[in-house]
Amino acid sequence: MKGKSKIKLALALGLVFLLIFSAGCGAKKETKAQWPSKDITLIYHSKPGSGGDIFLRSLAKPMEKALGKAVVVDNKPGAGGLNAWKPAAEAKDGHTFLGVSSTIITAPILNKMPVDYKSFDPIAMMFVDPMILFVKADAPWNTIQEFIADAKKNPGKFNIAGGVPGELGFVAGMMLMEKADIKFNVVPFESGGDAVVSVMGSHIHGAIGEYGETASAIEAGKVKVLVGFNPVPGTKIPTVKDAGLDIEIEKFRGVLAPKGTPKEVIDKLIDASKKALEDPEFKKYYENLKLQPVFKPGAEFTKVMEAQDAQIRKYMSNK
Amino acid sequence: MWESFLIGVNTVFQPESLLAIAVGVLWGIIGGMIPGINASIAMALLLPFTWGMEPATAVMLLAGVYCGGEYGGSIPAILIGTPGTTAAACTVIDGYELHKQGRTGEGLYTSLLASCYGGLLSALVLIVVAVPLAAVALSFGPSEYFALAVMGLTLICSLGGKNVFKGILAGIFGIFVATVGFDPFAGVPRFTFGSLSLAEGFEMISVMMGLFAMSELFQQAQEIKSGDEAFVLQSQVKTTFLKWKQIREIFPVATISSIMGIIIGALPGVGATTAAFVAYSENKRWSKDGHTFGKGNIKGVAAPEAANNGATGGAMVPFLALGIPGSNSTAILLGALMIHSVNPGPTLFEKNPEIPYGIFGALIVANIMMFFLGFLAIKLAIKVTNLSKPVLIAVITALVYTGAYAYSADAFDIIVTLAFGVLGFIMKKYGLPHTSTVLGFVLGFIMEVNFRRALIVTQGDYFAALFNSKLSTVILLIALISVTVSIWQNLKKPVDVGNISA
Numbered sequence: 153m154k155g156k157s158k159i160k161l162a163l164a165l166g167l168v169f170l171l172i173f174s175a176g177c178g179a180k181k182e183t184k185a186q187w188p189s190k191d192i193t194l195i196y197h198s199k200p201g202s203g204g205d206i207f208l209r210s211l212a213k214p215m216e217k218a219l220g221k222a223v224v225v226d227n228k229p230g231a232g233g234l235n236a237w238k239p240a241a242e243a244k245d246g247h248t249f250l251g252v253s254s255t256i257i258t259a260p261i262l263n264k265m266p267v268d269y270k271s272f273d274p275i276a277m278m279f280v281d282p283m284i285l286f287v288k289a290d291a292p293w294n295t296i297q298e299f300i301a302d303a304k305k306n307p308g309k310f311n312i313a314g315g316v317p318g319e320l321g322f323v324a325g326m327m328l329m330e331k332a333d334i335k336f337n338v339v340p341f342e343s344g345g346d347a348v349v350s351v352m353g354s355h356i357h358g359a360i361g362e363y364g365e366t367a368s369a370i371e372a373g374k375v376k377v378l379v380g381f382n383p384v385p386g387t388k389i390p391t392v393k394d395a396g397l398d399i400e401i402e403k404f405r406g407v408l409a410p411k412g413t414p415k416e417v418i419d420k421l422i423d424a425s426k427k428a429l430e431d432p433e434f435k436k437y438y439e440n441l442k443l444q445p446v447f448k449p450g451a452e453f454t455k456v457m458e459a460q461d462a463q464i465r466k467y468m469s470n471k
Numbered sequence: 472m473w474e475s476f477l478i479g480v481n482t483v484f485q486p487e488s489l490l491a492i493a494v495g496v497l498w499g500i501i502g503g504m505i506p507g508i509n510a511s512i513a514m515a516l517l518l519p520f521t522w523g524m525e526p527a528t529a530v531m532l533l534a535g536v537y538c539g540g541e542y543g544g545s546i547p548a549i550l551i552g553t554p555g556t557t558a559a560a561c562t563v564i565d566g567y568e569l570h571k572q573g574r575t576g577e578g579l580y581t582s583l584l585a586s587c588y589g590g591l592l593s594a595l596v597l598i599v600v601a602v603p604l605a606a607v608a609l610s611f612g613p614s615e616y617f618a619l620a621v622m623g624l625t626l627i628c629s630l631g632g633k634n635v636f637k638g639i640l641a642g643i644f645g646i647f648v649a650t651v652g653f654d655p656f657a658g659v660p661r662f663t664f665g666s667l668s669l670a671e672g673f674e675m676i677s678v679m680m681g682l683f684a685m686s687e688l689f690q691q692a693q694e695i696k697s698g699d700e701a702f703v704l705q706s707q708v709k710t711t712f713l714k715w716k717q718i719r720e721i722f723p724v725a726t727i728s729s730i731m732g733i734i735i736g737a738l739p740g741v742g743a744t745t746a747a748f749v750a751y752s753e754n755k756r757w758s759k760d761g762h763t764f765g766k767g768n769i770k771g772v773a774a775p776e777a778a779n780n781g782a783t784g785g786a787m788v789p790f791l792a793l794g795i796p797g798s799n800s801t802a803i804l805l806g807a808l809m810i811h812s813v814n815p816g817p818t819l820f821e822k823n824p825e826i827p828y829g830i831f832g833a834l835i836v837a838n839i840m841m842f843f844l845g846f847l848a849i850k851l852a853i854k855v856t857n858l859s860k861p862v863l864i865a866v867i868t869a870l871v872y873t874g875a876y877a878y879s880a881d882a883f884d885i886i887v888t889l890a891f892g893v894l895g896f897i898m899k900k901y902g903l904p905h906t907s908t909v910l911g912f913v914l915g916f917i918m919e920v921n922f923r924r925a926l927i928v929t930q931g932d933y934f935a936a937l938f939n940s941k942l943s944t945v946i947l948l949i950a951l952i953s954v955t956v957s958i959w960q961n962l963k964k965p966v967d968v969g970n971i972s973a
Contacts, residue, residue, distance in 0.1 A: 200515050202802075206809055230881040232653070232670035262653070263660055263670045311928045317658030339927050340656050342920070345795035349739050352793070355612030356928060368794025371818050440812040468658065 187417050188247060191222040194407070196251040197236035199229050203364065207405055208251040210438075211278070214431035218424035225251070233259045234267060241271040243410050246417065249275065250408045254320050257460045261468065262318045269461070272408035274453035275421045278429070279443040281403040282382040283324055284389065285312070286366055286375045287358035288351050296379035296395045299358075303334040310336040313347035313359035318468055320403045320460075321360045324381050326467045328360075331397045351375055362403065363389075364441050385444050401463070402446070406453055422449040475820065476598070479828025482527050483836055491528050492833050495535020496840050500848050502536070503543020506684055506867070507676055507874010509556035510540025510743075511799035518803055526811040527825045530804055531833035534783075537800050538837040541743055541779045542586040542845060546852050549578040549772070551867060553684035557675055558743035558779035560909050561751045563683060565764060565771025572767050575853065576710035581721055581769040582776045583845040584713065587838050589729035589777030593784025594834035596733055601827075604785070605792035608737045613925035614939035616740070618946035620918035623745055625950045626752035627907040628957035630765075634902070635961035641903040645911020648673060649919070656923050668883040675744075676878045677887040678912055682905040684871045685892020688864050690899060695860055710853055717769060724754055724770045725777035732781025737788035739797030743779040744913050750778035756953060784834060790815060791827045 192215070194208050205227060212223035228236035233255055240250035250272060260268035285296065293299040303310055315321030317340060325338040339356055341347040344365035350356050352374050363384050369375045380389040381401050392399045407425060409418055428434050429445055438445060448456060482488060495517070502513030514536045521529035544556030549566035562582060569578035597604075611619070627642030628635050651662040652672025663669035713721075728750035735746040754774040755764040764771045789797040794815045796802035808815055813823055820827055855863060875888040895905045925936035938944045 200518055200803075200806070202806070206806060209810070228880060230671065230879045231667045231883070234667045234670075235881055262658055263667060264665075265667060308930070316653075316655040322658075337927055337930070339924055341924075342655050343740070345789075345797070346739055348795055349609060349789065349793060350612060353609035353612055365795075368814055368818065371814075372794075374793075436812055440814070441809070 187414075187420065188219055188221045190245075190247055191224055192219065193224050193226050193248045194251050195226045195228055195236045195240045195248065197229060197233040197255065198227065200227050204251060204253050204405065206437075207279070207443075210434055211251075211407075211425070211428055214428035214434045215424050217431070218427050219420070232263045232265070234263075234265055237265075237267045237271070240408075241267050241410055246413065248410065249421070250410075251405075252408050253281075253405050254403045254460065256408070257457060258318050258320070258464055261461070261464055269408070269457045271411060273411055273413050273418060274450050274457070275407040275409050275418055276425050276450070277404045277406035277446060277448040277453040277456055278425060279405045279438060280382050280446045281405065282363040282380055282384040282442060282444050283321065283360060283401065283403055284363050284366065284380045284384065285328070285358060285360050285378045286351065286370070287378060288354060289374055289376050291357070291376070293378060294376070296390070296392075296397075299378055300332045300334055303332075303336055307335040308337065310358070311339050311356040312336050313341045313350060313356050313361070314338040315344075315361075316340045316342060318464060320401060320464075321362075323464055323467045324360050324399070324401050327399045327401060328392075328397070331392075331399055348375065364443070367442060382444055384442050386439065386442060400459075402456060402460070404446070404456060404460075405443070406448075418450070475824040475828050476831075478824050479832045482825045482829040483531065483832030488528055488531050488829075488833070489836065491524075491532040492535040492837050493840055493844070495532040495537075496539040496837050497844050499536035499539020499541075500543035500546075500841070500844060501539075503540040503555045503559075504546050504848065504852065505874060506547060506553050506555050506680055506871050507878055508540075509544065509558070509676065509878075510537050511803060512878055513540045514800055514803045518807060521807050522810055526808055526813050526823070527829040529807045529811070530826060531829055533804055533807055534830050534833040535837040535840075537783050537804075538590050538780065538834065538841055539844070541590075541783055542583070542776070542841055543848070544779075545582040545586065545772070545776050546579065546848060549575065549582060550852060550855060551684075551863070552687045553867065553871070554679065556743075557679055557913070558747050558782070559775070560679055560683065560744065560906065561747045561775035562772055564751070564906060565766075565768050568765065568767035569769070569772065573709055574767065575856070577713060577717065577769055578772055579710075579849045579853070580713050581717070581772045583842065583849065584718065585721060585725045585728075585773040585777040586780040587842045587845070588725050589732060590780035590783055590838035590841065591835060592726070592729045593733045593736070593781040594831060594838060596730075597784040597787060597834070598831050601788055601792050604733070604737050604788045607734060608739065608789055608793070608797075610940075610942060611738050612939065613921040613928060614936055614943040615946070616738070616921040617918055617925060617937075618943040618950070619735075619738075619741070619745075619749075620914040620921065622946050622950040622953075623749045623752065623914050624910065624918070625953045625957075626748060626755075627904075627910055628954055629752070629755060630904040630907045630910075635957055637901075637903050638907045641898065641905065641907035642911040645908035645913075646915035646918070647911075648678065648908070649912045649915030655920060656927075668881070672916075673887055673912075674875075674879055674884050675913065677875045677884040678891050679909055680871045680875050681888040681891025682895040682898075682909055684867065685888060686895025686899055686905065688868055688871075689892060689896040691860060692864055710849075713769075721769055721773040724758070724773045728754065728774040728777035729781030732778035733785040735778070736782030736785025737797070738785075739789045739795055741917060742786065742798040742800075743782040745917075746778040746782040746785075747775035748910055748913070750774045780838070787830060787834075791819060791830070794819075 208225045215223045256269050314325040344361040347359040351359050377389050380391045502508040514533050544559030545562045548554040548559040548562040552567040554560045566578045627638045630638040654661045731750045732746040751774045755761045786798050786801050789795045790801040796805045872885050875884045898905050929935040
């Protein structure tokens with residue numbers, strides 16, 4: 153008997169709490185801005201486990217803390233990226249956004265897509281994936297200057313791996329040739345990992361690729377870095393700027409919103425992504441991968457994308 | 472090294488590790504059995520669940536899935552003529568033939584035995600030679616990859632049954648299909664007719680599911696309708712285990728094939744599927760009873776299955792020794808480690824020895840567990856032969872479409888699967904072997920990009936590109952001899968080498 157009444161009491165109290173709680177919630181909603189009112193989706197164009205996917209999943213955690221709602225990563229691979237970009241550009245629920253890399257610039261140009269970076273409003277650019285030029289550990293060159301001097305004497309003799317035409321690795325190779333006034337063969341490789349293996353096996357002289365993909369080979373002393381196209385955090389790798397070469401190329405990672413997203417929402421997202429950079433766990437992620445944090449919100453991000461678009465178009469027609 | 476090995480043993484023989492491996496193997500076998508879910512997809516599906524685990528436990532779970540998945544694909548290949556994974560495509564040739572003859576048990580247990588043995592052998596070899604084997608992988612440059620692909624392709628000559636040219640024709644068609652999509656050298660789309668769905672080319676899963684599964688289903692449906700079932704599924708298939716004599720017979724085949732699997736698996740960019748095809752082709756070529764391959768020879772099951780499981784250990788070589796994922800499956804392992812801020816690569820052996828040695832241990836344990844879990848799976852799977860055919864056809868059709876969609880999350884791939892199904896059905900009517908087409912498709916792209924790459928490196932010198940090293944010259948010579956012999960034999964006297972297009 154006694155036990156039963158206790159249960160009743162507990163239930164009644166629970167009900168009262170529930171009422172107060174739900175009333176409180178309602179009040180909150182009315183006074184404060186309503187966004188976000190449900191879970192947030194971040195669409196990405198590659199499969200789970202890919203570099204970009206891990207970036208977004210790591211970003212989702214601190215974003216959840218800042219926004220108070222779950223942030224879900226939705227992988228939509230296929231059709232060269234269009235499968236992700238089209239639904240993201242057309243999303244109307246106000247809670248769907250798009251994680252991007254430089255692919256959002258290159259793929260629409262190469263495949264003539266109906267959607268490109270201009271179909272979106274910028275939230276923020278967050279990182280640059282540093283690109284480097286590396287050669288086998290026992291190669292005759294130790295600095296970029298030595299390589300350039302040798303390449304001047306032997307035009308067209310050296311084979312350097314780059315991404316496929318139109319990709320930033322390829323463009324970086326073209327720019328290096330132009331600015332240093334040298335000539336080498338840019339050998340297309342679809343995967344950065346395969347290029348590293350080919351350099352180690354002496355099948356090609358060197359390669360331009362992401363530092364992240366090469367890190368373990370560098371650490372193990374199998375390859376050496378001649379120059380970084382971007383600063384590599386936590387290393388002493390000299391950059392192209394240090395070598396006096398005027399090359400500006402940034403393989404970025406960032407977040408975009410569908411066109412017409414309200415400014416308050418964008419501001420909140422900019423704020424949340426800026427805060428994320430301070431999150432210790434997220435910091436551990438990007439420091440480990442040697443991503444260079446470059447935070448450029450709104451219009452600044454658009455400027456980067458516009459410049460990159462022009463850059464790729466230029467070196468595509470140059471071929 | 473001995474100390475690190477003990478760390479590995481210690482890591483594996485924890486209750487939670489053993490549980491993780493067992494769950495992984497079971498999930499892998501189930502995934503592998505479902506057409507369209509191959510080992511790497513089964514791994515990707517489990518990936519989010521590993522993020523709360525210790526890194527070593529996570530990779531052991533995924534390694535278990537990898538082994539189980541490479542084996543599981545052979546079960547539907549034998550029972551319904553539909554490979555559950557791309558690497559089991561070659562198992563269909565003899566496995567399904569065995570089933571049609573009522574020798575189902577022989578096929579299934581040969582596959583189980585060869586898979587476990589291949590996987591186990593490759594794990595053991597890996598412990599000793601992971602680092603030296605990485606040097607072998609490094610000796611493969613563009614020219615050598617091209618030569619390897621050409622050697623693999625010579626199999627198409629012997630797949631055409633009575634007419635060698637039918638096999639070649641179907642193979643060339645496969646190579647053509649592989650050219651659809653983005654041209655990585657010119658940077659332009661090819662044969663896409665402006666369709667962005669074709670921008671990345673055809674998915675291997677869709678092409679294979681269409682050519683193997685859908686065409687088979689169409690044919691069976693037609694046979695039921697017209698009442699002239701060429702082969703009635705025996706309700707009384709023999710499911711007895713292999714005889715000792717048979718085990719002795721497949722033992723050398725499985726040993727050679729696993730070694731081929733280890734080496735080919737260690738090459739980044741090629742993988743279990745190529746390994747299975749090359750192993751089948753070479754065993755057919757060198758076996759005394761090679762002419763019975765395709766007519767239900769258990770060696771024809773043992774070779775590809777030992778090779779594709781042998782490739783699991785091989786695939787770990789570039790991943791662990793060089794820090795480079797050479798396949799989709801190892802790319803997922805890489806993802807599982809990166810989320811925990813662990814960087815794979817040569818330094819892993821010193822910094823986190825529990826991970827590489829944990830993987831070695833997990834591969835050994837997983838292959839032993841697979842033997843018992845495989846028995847269980849066979850006992851259950853064999854029941855599908857009791858189902859009525861129309862029901863079976865309907866269920867498999869649903870599974871195939873689901874698999875095709877699940878792989879890419881793109882509805883376009885369902886259409887691709889259907890289209891290749893119709894195509895495969897027509898090919899069957901005209902005796903064109905669709906296995907040749909799949910082979911051409913798998914190897915065509917590897918062959919093309921590496922040849923073009925070799926030409927850039929040699930600045931357009933064809934001779935230098937082809938005969939870059941002793942390795943590429945030898946491989947190409949083997950290929951040349953084998954093609955000449957096949958064509959000459961065929962022209963001299965058309966011999967029936969088994970109609971495997973059925």
